[in-house]
Amino acid sequence: MKKRHLLAPGPTPVLPDALLAMARPILYHRGPEYEALLGRVRDGLKFLFQTKHEVLLFTSSGTGGMEGTVVNTLSPGDRALVIRSGKFGERWGEICEAYGLQPQYIDVEWGRAVDPDTVAAALAADPAIKVVFATHTESSTGVLHPIEAIARIVGKTPAILVVDAIMSLGVADLPMDAWGVDVVVGGSQKGLMIPPGLAFCAVSDKAWAMVQQSRLPKFYFNFLAERKSLEKNQNTFTPAVSLVMALHESLAAVRAEGLAALFARHDRLARATRAAVRALGLELFADPPTPALTAVAAPPGIEAGAIVKTMRTAHGITISGGQAQLKGKIFRLAHLGYADESDVVLCLAALERTLTDLGYPIKLGEGVRAVQEVLSQAG
Ligand SMILES: *Cc1c(COP(=O)(O)O)cnc(C)c1O
Numbered sequence: 001m002k003k004r005h006l007l008a009p010g011p012t013p014v015l016p017d018a019l020l021a022m023a024r025p026i027l028y029h030r031g032p033e034y035e036a037l038l039g040r041v042r043d044g045l046k047f048l049f050q051t052k053h054e055v056l057l058f059t060s061s062g063t064g065g066m067e068g069t070v071v072n073t074l075s076p077g078d079r080a081l082v083i084r085s086g087k088f089g090e091r092w093g094e095i096c097e098a099y100g101l102q103p104q105y106i107d108v109e110w111g112r113a114v115d116p117d118t119v120a121a122a123l124a125a126d127p128a129i130k131v132v133f134a135t136h137t138e139s140s141t142g143v144l145h146p147i148e149a150i151a152r153i154v155g156k157t158p159a160i161l162v163v164d165a166i167m168s169l170g171v172a173d174l175p176m177d178a179w180g181v182d183v184v185v186g187g188s189q190k191g192l193m194i195p196p197g198l199a200f201c202a203v204s205d206k207a208w209a210m211v212q213q214s215r216l217p218k219f220y221f222n223f224l225a226e227r228k229s230l231e232k233n234q235n236t237f238t239p240a241v242s243l244v245m246a247l248h249e250s251l252a253a254v255r256a257e258g259l260a261a262l263f264a265r266h267d268r269l270a271r272a273t274r275a276a277v278r279a280l281g282l283e284l285f286a287d288p289p290t291p292a293l294t295a296v297a298a299p300p301g302i303e304a305g306a307i308v309k310t311m312r313t314a315h316g317i318t319i320s321g322g323q324a325q326l327k328g329k330i331f332r333l334a335h336l337g338y339a340d341e342s343d344v345v346l347c348l349a350a351l352e353r354t355l356t357d358l359g360y361p362i363k364l365g366e367g368v369r370a371v372q373e374v375l376s377q378a379g
Contacts, residue, residue, distance in 0.1 A: 002316045007347050009139050009167065009293045009320055011189040011196050012337035015253055018194045018246035026241050034241065035233035037248055042230060044251030045200060049184055050175040050259070055202040056226045059240040062166040062187030063091065065199030068221030069162050069183050070095045070133075073207060075215035079128040081106065081159075083114050083150075087140035087323050088164055092133035099216050104129070110326065111141045111285050111295075116149040129159050130210065136174055137167035140323045142286035142295030142332060144172060148179050155180040160207045166190060169200075170254055171266045171292045171336045182207040191266075191292065193253070193338040194246040203227075266291040269335040269344050272374035276348045279370035280355065280362050285330045292336040295322075297329065299360055304331040310357050315350035341375050 006013050027034040045055035058064050070092075074080060080101055082093045085108035096103045106122060108114045114134075123129055132154050136147055147163055154161040160182035165174050169184075170191035176184050181204070188198035203211065203223060211223050220237065229236045254262060270291040274284055277296050285295035298304035308321045308331055322330040333347055348367040355362050 005317045005343070005346060007334050007339075007343060008318050009190070009332055009334040009336070010187075012191075012193065012334065012339070014195060014246070015193040015250050015338050017249040017253065021245040021249045022195075022242045024245065027245070029235065029238055029241050034244075038230075038233045038235070038244065041244060041248050041251060042233070044248070044255065045202070048170055048251060048254055048259075049186070049200075049202040051177045051184075051202050051204075053177070053202055053204055054227055054230055055200050056223060056230065057235065057239070057244070058199045058201070058221060058226070059197060059235075059237070059243070060199045060221075061196055062164075062185065062189075062199050064221060065166070065185040065187065065201050066091060066164060067095050068199070068218070068223065069185055069201055070099060070101075071216040071218040071221060072214050072223040073131050073160065073162070073183070073210045074099070074101060075213065076100060078130050079104065079126060080131045080133060081119070081122050081126075081129045082133045083108065083119070083135065083145070085112065085114060085135070085141065085143065085145070086110055086138040088138055088166075089133075089135050092135075092164065096133075103133070111143060111287065113143050113145050113288055114150070116146055116153055119150050120153045123153065123157050123159060127157070129157075132159055132161050134161060134163050136163050136165040137172065137290040137292050139167040139293065140326065142289055142293050144168070144286075144288055144290040147174060147181065151179045151181050154182075160204070160210055162207075167292050167336075168290060170262060172290060173259070173263050176202055176204070180204075188243060188247065191337050192247065193250045194243060197240045197243045198247060263291070265340070266336060268375065269339060269341070270294060272341075272344050272371045273333055273335055273348070275370040275374045276344075276351075276367035280352065280367045293332050293334040295330050295332050298331060299355075302355075302358055302360055303328050306358055307331050307351075307354055310354045311350055314357060315353055317347060317350045319347075344371055344375070
């Protein structure tokens, strides 16, 4: 018998109360019970996104929220700026290009964060830029980008700032209104502790003004129609009712824990993981790192895929390897959502065994000891 543990950066383990909610009989989505539930979900989403603005909700994976944002803010021929530092930054560009736009790119070395000054320079050089597309946690590299500083720069221009926060929603602080971010895109299967299938788009007044003018083609992802429906506690099309029921539970858990405690928990788990990686003599890949996951460079002579495979087959733990140009070079340990101290201890213990299995010289217990040292500190 082998117990399985999911420690990959999405989907993440599901909150037990959310699993139970999905087992309940389905609700009619035009009936009073669902409308009351959606009303509470709307409030919970505003709390989570730290905004007074409406948070739109779509039945799709997170990428649907990204595509919806592109087609609802821009028009043919519009100028856009895409910060590209990994798979998900690239995705913003791919969506823009799919709709015939030719965005300008800021290319950042994978594993590093964008320098906000380069965003300021790009906006100064091309004042016609209408939208800046950024990523909070770049999941493919494990980097956390300086969104607050970028928001301060974009806020002084007519452009809006759109942030893919799919990996970091409910994990790393992103106070939308306080920082002045215009669109925040989220997804259900990362920090929110529920299965894949829901995307969220929170939209500021400055962004709504652009939505009113936008002329790119759209049908399913129509922000104006969706806002109108939500104001009546409805969705335009049949929503994934069971997922919304699960979301209701996860938002209640977020509120009960409180945002400050939620972010502090993730920060602790991330610090413990990084300390252990260093204690084992391995190299961290991302600078600065996100609290959602830890990207680790595979040690010399070992293919990252072998680590991922041995973790799964010999020790029952699912982690992720690298994507695209990082395939074989890094592996990624996730510690977000329904994750606590025991998960990090377990993960590092299995990593030590895996490295030993693969013949890499480490002292068993050194990573776990570093984890314990961080976790036993107050705060
Ligand atoms: C997971 C993720 C996405 C969206 O992926 P989907 O598979 O469409 O849900 C987008 N951006 C980031 C940063 C992610 O981590």
